[in-house]
Amino acid sequence: MKPLFFFLILLLNTALFATVPIIYDIHGSSPALDTNMTQFLNQWRTDTITPVQEGNYTNVIVNGDTTQKTVSLTFDDSPDENNTDKVLDILKHYDVKASFFMIGDPMNDENATAVTRASNEGHLVLNHSFNHPRLTRLTSEEVIAQLNATSERIQHLTGKYPLLMRPPYGSINQTTLDTINTHGFTTVLWSLDSLDWALKDKNAIIENVITNVRNGDIILMHSGRANNSSVEALPEIIEKLTQMGYTFLPLETMVNIKAYK
Numbered sequence: 001m002k003p004l005f006f007f008l009i010l011l012l013n014t015a016l017f018a019t020v021p022i023i024y025d026i027h028g029s030s031p032a033l034d035t036n037m038t039q040f041l042n043q044w045r046t047d048t049i050t051p052v053q054e055g056n057y058t059n060v061i062v063n064g065d066t067t068q069k070t071v072s073l074t075f076d077d078s079p080d081e082n083n084t085d086k087v088l089d090i091l092k093h094y095d096v097k098a099s100f101f102m103i104g105d106p107m108n109d110e111n112a113t114a115v116t117r118a119s120n121e122g123h124l125v126l127n128h129s130f131n132h133p134r135l136t137r138l139t140s141e142e143v144i145a146q147l148n149a150t151s152e153r154i155q156h157l158t159g160k161y162p163l164l165m166r167p168p169y170g171s172i173n174q175t176t177l178d179t180i181n182t183h184g185f186t187t188v189l190w191s192l193d194s195l196d197w198a199l200k201d202k203n204a205i206i207e208n209v210i211t212n213v214r215n216g217d218i219i220l221m222h223s224g225r226a227n228n229s230s231v232e233a234l235p236e237i238i239e240k241l242t243q244m245g246y247t248f249l250p251l252e253t254m255v256n257i258k259a260y261k
């Protein structure tokens with residue numbers, strides 16, 4: 001009787017308290033991508049996400065709460081002199097708060113206003129390295145220099161030192177992660193790739209997002225110099241997801257984490 005009793009208690013506890021968070025596979029596909037690109041992308045996704053799902057990569061965020069009809073928009077590669085402002089205008093129009101993973105090096109006089117504007121309008125300004133290298137090709141010291149220099153620039157412009165980072169190209173391995181984690185940063189990947197970096201047609205981007213969206217998705221988009229099609233696709237993405245019943249949550253709320261020091 002006794003072992004059975006304990007087993008039942010254990011079962012009850014598991015059911016009540018131990019809701020294991022689900023870590024998604026990364027979605028996002030398009031017939032517009034050629035076979036080679038699709039294969040390359042799928043291989044990268046498996047190689048990167050499997051160690052997170054199996055608990056070998058720690059402190060890596062892929063998605064939010066999969067039980068809620070919420071999504072979080074994230075934009076990489078700002079600031080630039082053009083598209084960042086356009087994205088901010090659209091977000092303002094729809095009253096949506098998003099996250100910007102920004103690159104440190106372009107935060108010069110010309111682009112500094114886009115950084116402060118994003119922060120002032122309630123968006124998160126986060127770390128996307130100093131000049132967009134593959135962090136896996138750098139030494140530990142170089143990785144830390146990339147992260148520190150960028151967070152310091154952001155702090156200089158916004159008063160806040162971000163501790164959330166997104167590696168360029170999503171490129172991480174155990175060594176890189178150990179460095180990132182040891183220095184107090186948390187890695188934020190994504191669960192839905194809009195593919196706006198590859199698809200230059202706004203309808204293909206919209207279609208990809210709408211058909212692949214799931215509860216708790218962190219959606220990857222771009223707002224850099226080359227990303228005109230992202231800007232064109234964004235209003236319809238927001239409108240369609242809203243019609244489908246999704247709410248847009250800031251990343252901090254979505255994954256319950258502090259974005260800044």
Ligand SMILES: [Zn+2]
Binds near residue numbers: 169
């Ligand atoms: Zn990037």
